[in-house]
Amino acid sequence: MSKTCQILGTRAGVGNSVSHSHRKTRRTFAPNLQSKRYWVPSLQRHVTLTVSARGIKTIDRIGIEAALARIQRNQELN
Template sequence: MSARCQLTGAQPVFGNRVSHSHRRTRRRWDPNIQSRRYWVPSENRHVRLTLSTRAIKTIDKIGIEAAVARIRARGERI
């Protein structure tokens, strides 16, 4: 499973780990990615989405139909 959200496009961010002596090494921050299955009434089927937790809250607010429309508008296949 890739560390990329299908709705928001959230993906890993890179930066530096800084030690006590101030030496810097590269690190990454991964988004909290979850796999969720939603029922889409208009298509009469379930869809499995790879979402960040922020996107799950967004779907709770705007609804799955609007979220699927946004994902398709980005050109992603569901």
């Protein structure tokens, strides 16, 4: 599974783990990625996406068709 949300582009963040004595060591904050399967009526098939929890809410709000259009637009830019 890739470490990036396909809808929002969310990646792992970096920061410090801070102990009780305030020693700081570097750590990563991983996004909450899920592998989710959606039915796409226009394609008449299922599509599996790797999305964050917030990405799932975005797909629920804008719809799977608009979300796939957003993914294609982002891939053309890269």
